[in-house]
Amino acid sequence: MIAIVDYGAGNLVSVKKAVDWLGQDSRISSDPAEIRNATKIVLPGVGHFASTQALVDSGAQAAIVEQVERGVPFLGICVGMQWMLEGSAESPGTPGAAMFAGTCLRFPDTAKLPHVGWNQLEINPGSKLFRDVPQSSLVYFTHSFFIPMNDWTVASCEYGSSFSAAIERENLFGVQFHPEKSGEVGLKLLANFCAI
């Protein structure tokens, strides 16, 4: 069972719908016991970084960290990906899970914000998440904060400058874009995650 973690922010229906479409058993939950029983975990996210505080309050964060240490595959989407770092300029008082080093930054005001729409990926070969996803695929983004390029960047995108569109280390995966809203490419990526 895939746990789609609910932390009271935004809309989880789209992610659930895409996972259903792929024929995978999943449950939307904030219950630590249910997260501990999951074979995979997805942390969706739209909205504000500060809302991830609810993960600590519900005990979901402790359950996720425990599961991740056991090697259970984890996928963070948008704010869910940003939460995998140490924190974000969006809410300096809210710590992230620190699965990866670094913090999220805000795009400079010289560009239109949020960064909304379909933008192109540059995919590193060898990524498990992007297996058989064509190079230069376009995916749907909507965000104002980003993760800078780092050692775990497996796909980058350009908006003013290059940023991390996806990060990956062992069974930890994070994507800044919305695979559940990125047509065939996004469904392929979710299918890859489900198959890990």
Added chain:
Amino acid sequence: MLTKRIIACLDVQGDRVVKGVQFTQLRDAGDPAELAKAHAQSGADEIVLLDISAANEGRATLLETVRRTARQLFIPFTVGGGIRTLEDAAAVFSSGADKISINTAAIADPTLITRIAKRFGSQAVVVAIDAKRGEDRTHWQVFTHGGRRPSGRDVLEWARDAESQGAGEILLTSMDRDGTASGFDCELTRTVSDSVQIPVIASGGAGCAEDFRAVFCEGHADAALAASIFHYGLRDVGELKQSLKSAGIPVRWPC
């Protein structure tokens, strides 16, 4: 590079599309779920579904239509028409919409934008503005109630206000150009797009593929709404995108 979006719009009444992006092969009035899926397959970057009946008694039908349409749609999906409260918005989101579009209710109470944005994020709130050029030709006035009622508010000032209230995008319709096929109002679009930081979706007046090129280049639009593709002599969204790509506009094509 961030591509320019082509958004397919379907006007629905009850559970049927009454006007929408037309195909030669598909009947204009049709099933919203079927048409949305067909547009996604032919290259639409997003789908907007507007409930033009917007009557209270039709809400349950609309929510069921949204649910059915969302089920097989894996691109962004916006729903508008008749959303007056946070609860209305919440019901539309839980039926599967990714964004909501508000117009009359936002003018009546701009804090509605803030309240929806706080709960669902700014990216989920599109403020639709129906703009009509004033007699001085240099200002545009906001109209509400489906374009029937002048609000007395200046478009530019309202667009900035909507942004500061937490809107994530602006859907800007030129009432002067709507249905004329004489091209988008590039001056209106550019004026608004250059005064706000959030993306602006142009709507109203498209007559051919060249009009889309113009509104992206000269109108500084981030996206454009396709209403009656058939009238432009184009077969579908894909053909429009093909022609934009040839004109050097970055679009998601093929997809």
